[in-house]
Amino acid sequence: MSKVILRQEKVTIPTYEISEYDKNPMFLEKRVYQGSSGRVYPHPVCEGVSDVKTDKEYNAIFLENDYILVMILPEIGGKIQRLYDKTNGYDAVYYNEVIKPALVGLAGPWVSGGIEFNWPQHHRPSTFDPTDYTIEENADGSVTVWVGETEKMFHTKGMAGFTVYPDKAYLEIKGQVYNPTDRPQTFLWWANPAVAVNDYTQSIFPPDVHAVMDHGKRAVSKFPIADGEYYKVNYAPGTDISRYKNIPVPTSYMAYHSDFNFIGNYDYEKQAGLLHIADHHVSPGKKQWTWGNGDFGKAWDRNLTDENGPYIELMTGMFTDNQPDFTFLKPYEEKSFVQYFMPYKAVGEISNASTDVAVNMTISDDKVDLVFYTPSGINTEVELTADGETIYSGTLNLKTSEVFETSVNADTVNKKVVCTIKKDGKEILSCTPVKTSEPVPSPAEEIPEPEKLETTEKLFLAATHLEQYRHATYSPEPYYLEGLKRDASDIRLNNGYGKYLYNKGRFEESIKYFNAAIKSSTWKNPNPYDCEPYYNLGLALKMTGKTDKAFDAFYKAVWDGNMQDKAFYQLSCIAAGRGDYEEALGYIEKSLVRGLHNLKGRLLKTALLRLMGRIDDAIAFANETVKIDALDHGARYELYKLTGDGLDTVKALMRDDNHNYVELALGYKNAYLNEEAAAVLSLAANDNEPMAHYYKFALTGDKAELEKAENSSSLYCFPNRIEDIEVLQYAVDNDGNYAAYYLGNLFYDKLRWEESVALWQSCADKINLPTVYRNLSLAYYNKMNDADKARASMEKAFSMDKTDARVFFELDQLYKVLNLSLAERLDSMNANADLLEKRDDLYTEYITLLNLNGEYENAYNRIMNHNFHPWEGGEGKIPAQYRIALMNMAKTADKAKAIELLEKALVYPYNLGEGKLIGNLDNDIYYMLGTLYEDKEKSEEAYKLAARGDFALTSAMYYNDQPPEMMYYAAMAIKELGDSKTANERFDAFIDYANSHMNDDIKIEYFAVSLPDFLIYEADLNKKNTVHCLYMASLGYLGKGDKEKAKEYAKKGLELDKCHAGLTDILKKVN
Secondary structure (H helix, E strand, O other): OOOOEEEEEEEEEEEEEEOOOOOOOOOOOOOEEOOEEOOOOOOOOOOOEEEEEEEEEEEEEEEEOOOEEEEEEOOOOOEEEEEEEOOOOEEOOOOOOOEOOEEEEOOEEEOOOOEEEEOOOOOOOOOOOOOEEEEEEOOOOOEEEEEEEEOOOOOOEEEEEEEEOOOOOOEEEEEEEEOOOOOOEEEOEEEEEEEEOOOOEEEEOOOOOOEEEOHHHOOEEEOOEEOOEEOOEEOOOOEEOOEHHHOOOOEEEEEOOOOOOEEEEEEOOOOEEEEEEOOOOOOOEEEEEEOOOOHHHHHHHHHHOOOOOOEEEEEEEEOOOOOOOOEEEOOOOEEEEEEEEEEEEOOOOOOEEOOOOEEEEEEEOOEEEEEEEOOOOEEEEEEEEEOOEEEEEEEEEEOOOOEEEEEEEOOOOOOOEEEEEEEOOEEEEEEOOOOOOOOOOOOOOOOOOHHHOOOHHHHHHHHHHHHHOOOOOOOOHHHHHHHHHHOOOOHHHHHHHHHHHHHOOOHHHHHHHHHHHHHHHOOOOOOOOOOHHHHHHHHHHHHOOOHHHHHHHHHHHOOOHHHHHHHHHHHHHHHHHOOOHHHHHHHHHHHHHHOOOOHHHHHHHHHHHHHOOOHHHHHHHHHHHHHHOOOOHHHHHHHHHHHOOOHHHHHHHHOOOHHHHHHHHHHHHOOOOHHHHHHHHOOOOOOOOHHHHHHHHHHHOOHHHHHHHHHOOOOOOOOOOOHHHHHHHHHHHOOOHHHHHHHHHHHHHOOOHHHHHHHHHHHOOOOOOHHHHHHHHHHHHHHOOOHHHHHHHHHHHHHHOOOOHHHHHHHHHHHHHOOOOHHHHHHHHHHOHHHHHHOHHHHHHHHHHHHHOOOHHHHHHHHHOOOOOOEOOOOOHHHHHHHHHHHHHHHOOOHHHHHHHHHHHOOOOHHHOOOOOOOOOOHHHHHHHHHHOOOHHHHHHHHHHHOOOOOOOOOOOOOOOOOHHHHHHHHHHHHHOOOHHHHHHHHHHHHHHHHHHOOOOOOOOOOOOOEOOOOOOOOOHHHHHHHHHHHHHHHHHHHOOOHHHHHHHHHHHHHHOOOOHHHHHHHHHHO
16 A cells, blocks of 8 residues: 555444533642642533433544554544554454543543543543644655644643554554743653453563552552552462453552563454554653453443443553653743554564564573564564574564564573564664562652751752642642741742742742842852743743843843743743844744744744745745644644635634634733734634633723623633733723632632632622632632631522532532531432432432431432442442442341342442442441341351451541441451450450541541542541541440440530431441
């Protein structure tokens, strides 16, 4: 085939639609997601998935040659939907034939299968959103499809170019990430191929991978043979965890280290697999994730597909080796890389691989077996040596996708065997058995509290790390402030804290710290080694309108070569704003010498050339930019301005997304080219979104634009750019009431809650928007500790829109943290019954209250008539209520019926959306069965089942932690089996734990990986701990038969938490 076949066509895929995204902004300061921050703002959140499958059309792009077929879906994150090996009929990546979202993504919907591209974090916030895309048909017959976006959280740009060549059996992916902002950002890039798994599949990690690590490197296991505990599973004495069939629970592991360039997966029954190839110097990340092969994992398989069965994720990290593991992207910096995905066959476990050839070398005492596969056709020499002596040599002449096998008889005992493949005398690949004596690494350690760090350097490094890794629960600010308390002159701490403040939009405050850094760095001379503080000072001065002083600071910054690309760009912007286009052009030329791929700089140069009348030069330069970045909006727009042609191309590329138009307009506004910026915004497709109009008002002073902005829909208007602050403040200063609401949202996201409250209070009675009162309630409770105001404000928000199920759920959560009684909460729920089934979390809360109220049959019937969709990491809530309902129904049934109900409680029905973890031992149910079975052997067997499990008392914060009541029933079963001593020791341990930990100061674990709940009111962790300890003590006394003490502690606990199910149950037992 001389040319790749390209097809764009509408395809129909059975789809489970998602619910509408919620209209309320989500300020989730301490939500943990995939080991780092789970903040979602400015993204709206979707928390519902339909149970009805309908046919839906998608725009699909197909690339095909004689060997492979690639299917791309730009409308779903630009993902690779299919990579199909035509030579053997094998789907090299998991082909999911339905679009069935589940609540796995940062903002909700996520679909399994294909290859997903995660950046600047994992999972990508916009994984379910449409992307920009364009297609290039290349001179060599290959075709490249570019997909990408400028994301909305940090405003960095990422793109991937998928290329299929006529004569290659692999997919090439060129990645580019670019930071168009004026300050450092961080990113990771994990390509996420799913592969189908079964009892015959194996993850093929390189032979030098002897240890794997969990998220954040918080836990370590040997690999491939695990022999200890990992994810609460004991793999002793030795279990091969490269095999899906051996992993029963959800499990992540990432290679500790490898010097090889591949990772793969292989199906030994189908004799086919997938390989990823990339230079390990930029692609250290090699990861496997599985839901596990147990009941829990199978439930998630059902949530994500109809017919296509289980899969694993075989993730590949560029510039990252862990999740989280973020790399800095400096202002205007681009990073690029290449990675390859290729089907392979017949080779089995890989010894080494490249895009030329994959090799399996198997050595026995008297024989070496070799298998070769090529995805690109090769004509090479092969040499096999044992201790340097040649034992085989020959020619390897294979066409694309062909396999060659041979066996060499030779004595290899205690000899180093090396297979070398050469082309034109140059080695292109070699392999030899890897023997490592390297010790298994230790897990990472958490960062101590600021006061406990010994040096200011460590405080600076700690603060930097927390910012870089977007830590969910630790703030960098206390580390900066502690360091500056010890040494107010420290250059790095001043510069770092200044940047921290700048990122929060606290521009004026940041100036003090940049000046302090400069003062220290110029202690003995005016020419410091590092001029970054001058650059940062220039930014802050520019943002506060002091452009002349900013110009001086930027000019000093260019004395440092490391600052020249960004500082000369800023000088060019200021000169352009003065109308000095020739001078501005000189500066931008110098900037581009140091940063040729600075797209903001290239846009400015093109615009300057156009404004100076150098049209041909501008066109040529814009076309060069398109070659650098096929998705660059600025170059395409400038070509339209320069030629009068191509507006349809610009609009198609920008997808009628106002976010893209504002981002482009900022490229002009930052250089004070306000008319140019306004012209861009006049093309924005959606005339009913506020921000474009606010920007036009700021740029032109046209009050009609302010009026349009104020009258536009507020739906999903969640501004977060630091550039938005000036624009919205200008509108507020001109009586923009909705602008005050939007600016309040932005400030709250930037942790500037005092200003948010003032803004929201100023506009609350002037705009008819319940969200303002809802937002005020958050601030009153979480920041001001004013429960009365919080309640009044949230009740007013709900009264303004009694159809908003999200706000009603939040109101109930407020009632819960305010410790309203069961009766009050139930009355509120029943009065709004039409809302209850609109949200799974709300309905689960209602069912919980029904169980607490003794309405067990009602709760059970409601559970069985509803399909639930759990959040990943937030499992366990509705199965707990299912069990509670059946167990309590059993208590009032006759013996036969009770046994039937309890046995039913052991199996989760599919509509719960969840399966059972192997650590869930149902101790309580088996204990109850033990008391009911009349047959002594059956009773004893039930008690033995009830007595299982480790006895490890903890805070029980996570869904897979062992609940204390299960350990209580295990002890009760041990007592029934005749071991009263052990049982009483355990009951005493409950009491001792409670007394020892009652007054602990509780914090969310530093290495927490997943706390996904969208609970907007911050829980009092110390109060929760106190209740938990009172529950522990009450269980201990109950087990010892001291009902009065059990009752005393239960009552104390219920005073603090009136709706605690366990304590309520104890009171029922002792009364």
